[in-house]
Amino acid sequence: MLAGASCATPAFAGGTPAGTDIQNIATATYETLGGPIEIDSNLVVIRVDELLDVTVSSSNPGDVATTPSGNNVQTFQVTNSGNGNEAFALVANVAVGGDDFDPSLQSLVLDSNNNGVYDAGVDTIYVAGSNDPVLAPDTSITVFIITSTPASAVNNNRAEVSLLASAVTGTGAPGSSFPGAGDGNSNAVVGNTGADAQASSFLAVQAALLALVKSAAVADPFGGTRPVPGSVITYTLVASVSGSGTLTNITISDPIPAETTYSAQSITLEGVGQSDAVDTDQGSFNGSAIRVAVGSLASGESRTVTFRVTIQ
Amino acid sequence: MKNWQIEKLTACVAALFASTAAAAGTQVQLSSDVFVEKQIRQPDGSTSLVLEQPKLVTPGDNLVFIVKFKNAGAAPAENFIVTNPVPNAVAFNGTSDGTETVSIDNGENWGLLSALRVKDTEGNLRPAQMADVTHIRWSLNQSLPVGSEGKVIFRGVVR
Known part of the structure; x- marks a missing residue:
């Protein structure tokens, strides 16, 4: 490239493109008794390497x-x-x-x-x-x-x-x-x-682990805690997530134990009553087991589900 | 008196011959050389600067341009001026003697670099920098006598 407009060369970080020729030629002017003279030097060409x-x-x-x-x-x-x-x-x-x-x-x-x-x-x-x-x-x-x-x-x-x-x-x-x-x-x-x-x-x-802890509390018809026919057992299920990350689509289900009868409409999730029907709330009872769709839980979160049965 | 006139006429004829020779390009010789400055690491760990023929030249290299001139003719060259356009791929980086004037607009206007201003894209003026220089000019302000020679040197960085 010969000299052209000022600032015409873009300032590439990588610099002048490889293969560009740097051409240099100098000019001299002077005067003699015969008038002005202009002469050019030899041309020097340097190729920019890559x-x-x-x-x-x-x-x-x-x-x-x-x-x-x-x-x-x-x-x-x-x-x-x-x-x-x-x-x-x-x-x-x-x-x-x-x-x-x-x-x-x-x-x-x-x-x-x-x-x-x-x-x-x-x-x-x-x-x-x-x-x-x-x-x-x-x-x-x-x-x-x-x-x-x-x-x-x-x-x-x-x-x-x-x-x-x-x-x-x-x-x-x-x-x-x-x-x-x-x-x-x-x-x-x-x-x-x-x-x-x-x-x-x-x-x-980031592996998340789900833990489910189940506990039972018995209330007998006489105000005590003995498991006799007619006693009501309240089961508590606590689902908790540890590790890191989030688990999705968590469902808690629990079959009703033999020799017991499920207490209708007794499911709660975080203390909120759930209907037995499969509907818009998260709990349901299908005749043999309860089911609660908890959804997503992030690490450190937990959900508590309860339901009741009566000993036959 | 008559003798003087003849002598003067002879001188004019000589001058005429001289200018004819100059017009053929033989009176003043002008040559251009470019070297690349390389840092060479010495065995003792120090580095030294060496001027080399430009075999390998990459962006960031320092180039040294040397323009030599010699009056090889038979008459002095008056008002001798050397001009060197700075190649586009080179950012001007000063001369050895500082006697130059420069142009930042392809030779239209000339001056000391410190006196020139560049208009930026917003129309504001800022002081011109060496990288803005498009042309360099040395005016000797004296005649170049027959047989005398000299050189001017400028430096540039490969953009």
């Missing part, structure tokens, strides 16, 4: 929540911080040491529709050496690492997953060069990043 640089960052704001046997999506950003069009090889590492478990790698996926969200069956599965993403200077691609968590993982286990991106032209110590391998027949030169970079993101198991 700097190989890459950065990788995790797009997940914190730990990615997982559950035992769950599938996971971790999102990374690979940016070409060099000044040439460069292909990058990607490697996912799920077996990083020093963590609690190793998830199994399902696939490495390129965000081919560029919406930043993993679209199963739409985004392209990465195959090393066959569809290494080619990035223009200062552009990025979103990469998803799809894994599954082993069934043996327990609450609060963490797993480190990392993505490594390397310039296909070559990597090495900053300043290493690959003659003629750059854009526009320029040379390729390894930049400060070493032409490879990696970033990590953590999976954290």
Whole structure:
């Protein structure tokens, strides 16, 4: 490029595009008795070489929540911080040491529709050496690492997953060069990043556990607590969730014990009476068992259900 | 008196010949060289700056431009001025002697860098910076005598 309009060169982070020719020519003017003269110097042409640089960052704001046997999506950003069009090889590492478990790698996926969200069956599965993403200077691609968590993982286990991106032209110590391998027949030169970079993101198991505790209180017809025919037993069921996360669609059901008779309309949930019919409230009785649809409970929450039977 | 007139006429003819030769580009020679400044790490751990032929040039590299001139003709060159447009991909980074004037608008207006202003996108004026410079000019303010030579040097950073 020859000198043109002022400030015409955009300030790319990656700098002047590789393969650009820097052309320099000086001019001199002077006067002789014969009039003004203008002369040009020789032209010096320097080709800007390709700097190989890459950065990788995790797009997940914190730990990615997982559950035992769950599938996971971790999102990374690979940016070409060099000044040439460069292909990058990607490697996912799920077996990083020093963590609690190793998830199994399902696939490495390129965000081919560029919406930043993993679209199963739409985004392209990465195959090393066959569809290494080619990035223009200062552009990025979103990469998803799809894994599954082993069934043996327990609450609060963490797993480190990392993505490594390397310039296909070559990597090495900053300043290493690959003659003629750059854009526009320029040379390729390894930049400060070493032409490879990696970033990590953590999976954290959030396993919620449901506990159900049942207790009984007996009231006999004589004001005592003996279980005799005619005594009324009040059963109390407490469902509580521990660990981390939320359990959904929790249902408590309990068959009516033999030799007892269910007391109609006796179901309560958190002290609120529930009808026996299957209707808009959460409790019901089907003739042999009570059933209460508790719904979702987050860790630390509990629900108390009671019902009564009479000993025959 | 008559002799003087003849002598003067001879001088004019000589000058005419000289200017003809200059018009053919042979009187003043002008050459341009560019070097790249590399930091070389020494075995003792220190670094030293070395000027190299530009074999590998990447954004951020410091370039040194050297413009040499020599009056190889038979007559002095009056009002000798050297102008060097700064290549687009290079940000001007100063001269060795500071005697230059610069332009930030492709040679339309000239001045000391400190006297120039740039209008930003909102129409406000800010002091021009070295990276704004599009052209550099050295005016020798004197004639370049026959046989004399010199050079001007400026530095730039690959954008």
